Amino acid sequence: MKLAYSLVSSGFHDVVAVLGFQKMSEISSAESQERMGCGVDIQWESPFGTIMPAYYAMYAQAHIEKYGTRPEDLVAVRVKSATYSQN
Numbered sequence: 425m426k427l428a429y430s431l432v433s434s435g436f437h438d439v440v441a442v443l444g445f446q447k448m449s450e451i452s453s454a455e456s457q458e459r460m461g462c463g464v465d466i467q468w469e470s471p472f473g474t475i476m477p478a479y480y481a482m483y484a485q486a487h488i489e490k491y492g493t494r495p496e497d498l499v500a501v502r503v504k505s506a507t508y509s510q511n
Contacts, residue, residue: 425442428441428442484498
């Protein structure tokens with residue numbers, strides 16, 4: 425995502441496609457933690473000692489405080505994502 429933003433904002437490209445997918449439900453918890461650890465922004469996250477789930481939990485808490493988001497709203501996003509990601 426950062427690379428796509430940089431490519432467009434620099435003028436190098438006008439449009440960049442960013443794709444994503446996840447298949448974490450097909451692997452064990454240990455394997456998913458290992459793989460999620462490979463996707464972090466080390467320069468940003470490691471100085472704070474966070475791991476991906478903790479970082480996103482703090483981000484969600486900040487969003488709740490800033491925008492008045494309710495925990496139920498976050499649950500609805502999870503339910504929607506699970507519903508529409510089914511084969």
